[in-house]
Amino acid sequence: MMEKQQVLLNDIYNLILNPATRDWERQQLVALKKAVEAGTAFKAELARLEASLRPLAVRDNLTPDVTDFYHKITGEPELAEPFDLTRHYAADQPYEERAIFAGGCFWCMVEPFDARPGISAVISGYTGGHTDKPTYEQVIGQHTGHVEAVEIIFDTRVVHYADLIELFWQITDPTDDQGQMNDRGTHYRPVIFVRNAQQRAIATASKQELAASGKYSRPIVTVIESAQKFWPAENFHQEFYKKNRQRYKRLEQTRRQFLAVQHLRSKLRRYLQRFKQK
CATH class of the missing domain: 3.30.1060.10 (Peptide methionine sulphoxide reductase MsrA)
Structure with a gap:
């Protein structure tokens, strides 16, 4: 348990230092850090942090690295699995x-x-x-x-x-x-x-x-x-x-529909051009 807590604390420290973290996100992370250093139970502070991030998380409005961290603390670690670069x-x-x-x-x-x-x-x-x-x-x-x-x-x-x-x-x-x-x-x-x-x-x-x-x-x-x-x-x-299949499926479907209509119009245009040349 202590090992997992230290891993999460390291993640929090890195996010605090990450220039991509928004100011409001950083404030929530710093609040947890200070509370834990003052003796507050880490589990309780982590629950508070999750609750504060949740409204933005459900709207997909957290910054990418904070989103990965949110998935990690809410039982969806596969979504935060590091990609091999x-x-x-x-x-x-x-x-x-x-x-x-x-x-x-x-x-x-x-x-x-x-x-x-x-x-x-x-x-x-x-x-x-x-x-x-x-x-x-x-x-x-x-x-x-x-x-x-x-x-x-x-x-x-x-x-x-x-x-x-x-x-x-x-x-x-x-x-x-x-x-x-x-x-x-x-x-x-x-x-x-x-x-x-x-x-x-x-x-x-x-x-x-x-x-x-x-x-x-x-x-x-x-x-x-x-x-x-x-x-x-x-x-x-x-x-x-792969990680966000349902959301990707909706986005890709919209994209495919647009391209399908565009390609159909293209075929009709070229057919009419050939017809006029006869």
């Missing part, structure tokens, strides 16, 4: 390559790639901005210039970069540079971040082919930019589709 920091094998795509909320960008054969890892994160170690709060506040993105590490013997580009077009709206679907803001803009000349050539050719296909009535505005530093997002955001 080893592959992000490890050197790639000769047959491995990385792709970085931004296409709206990264919660919905992971599963489509993660489900493909040859994918070693899909990591949610932030890139394209001007601030080191950005937090989720900073990014969604549009203070850092970053976009939400995914870094995909893949085996080139199984899947090719061009295949991933093709999938990217299928799950995003390339005609919207102000966000994606219900996700509005510059931090949700669609971007293909290329890591070398070969990726740029493939992405550029694919974009030109899409523009010439007549699939969309509006211009293709997804931009192709040189890759910058990729910062992995907080643990809460990693593999969101």
Whole structure:
């Protein structure tokens, strides 16, 4: 019991020092720390802390790291299980390559790639901005210039970069540079971040082919930019589709419906174009 208490106290101390913790959250954590140091029973103070965090927790309005801590103290430790970022920091094998795509909320960008054969890892994160170690709060506040993105590490013997580009077009709206679907803001803009000349050539050719296909009535505005530093997002955001299945299912369903309607309109438009040419 004492060992578990010390683990939780360490978590609390780290959250107090975490710059991403909101002031109000920090006040609640500091209050527990001071009370325990003054001799109040840790169990009672932890219950008080849980009660104070609960109203924001049920509205999904705690910061990511505090959310993980809340899941830990409310009997849902699997939701706070640390995501292994080893592959992000490890050197790639000769047959491995990385792709970085931004296409709206990264919660919905992971599963489509993660489900493909040859994918070693899909990591949610932030890139394209001007601030080191950005937090989720900073990014969604549009203070850092970053976009939400995914870094995909893949085996080139199984899947090719061009295949991933093709999938990217299928799950995003390339005609919207102000966000994606219900996700509005510059931090949700669609971007293909290329890591070398070969990726740029493939992405550029694919974009030109899409523009010439007549699939969309509006211009293709997804931009192709040189890759910058990729910062992995907080643990809460990693593999969101696995840890928060019901919430993810609702979000993904809305996204799929929007894209299905868009793709249907595209087919009708191209059919009418061919009909007029006869």
